[in-house]
Amino acid sequence: MAAVAFRHGRRLRRFLSQRVRNRSDAPDLVQEVYLRLLRAERHEEIRSPEAYLLTIATHLLREHTVRQTAMPPMVKIEELVTELHAAPADDPEARTDAQQRLLIVGQALRKLSPKAQAVLLLHRRDGFSLDEIGERLGVSRSMAKKYLTKALSLCRQRMDRAEPE
Numbered sequence: 001m002a003a004v005a006f007r008h009g010r011r012l013r014r015f016l017s018q019r020v021r022n023r024s025d026a027p028d029l030v031q032e033v034y035l036r037l038l039r040a041e042r043h044e045e046i047r048s049p050e051a052y053l054l055t056i057a058t059h060l061l062r063e064h065t066v067r068q069t070a071m072p073p074m075v076k077i078e079e080l081v082t083e084l085h086a087a088p089a090d091d092p093e094a095r096t097d098a099q100q101r102l103l104i105v106g107q108a109l110r111k112l113s114p115k116a117q118a119v120l121l122l123h124r125r126d127g128f129s130l131d132e133i134g135e136r137l138g139v140s141r142s143m144a145k146k147y148l149t150k151a152l153s154l155c156r157q158r159m160d161r162a163e164p165e
Helices: 002-017 023-039 049-070 077-084 092-111 114-125 130-137 141-162
Strands: none
Touching (some): 023 049, 092 141, 130 141
């Protein structure tokens, strides 16, 4: 398997990158191609691994396109951030602080890829598990976890920079 990835990985990545609308989806698709290859019985007997990989990739691209067109439209981050937290109206300092923090989080979210945004929102706002998120977005559980980690890390970095020393 490692030899196949080493020998044909660059071509596979280029093939997928050129065919997806959002290039940040390509690494997920590459990973899924390899997972499907591993699931194949007697994958070591495949005569033309490159052709087989590209066939898997082509089928995966079709599935990906169907999923992308079937996904609900993305929630406007600004609207969501406003709904996430309502500061008490009788405490202007708390309200200003909350607004400032929400602004920082909103800016951080806009820096994320659409999938990372979706994972963070589905996990924190909607309470979905990583398995449920992976299934819903068509990525593996570990990829959903990576998206969540990246999103939380970026938000934490932005919040840390904004806090006075």
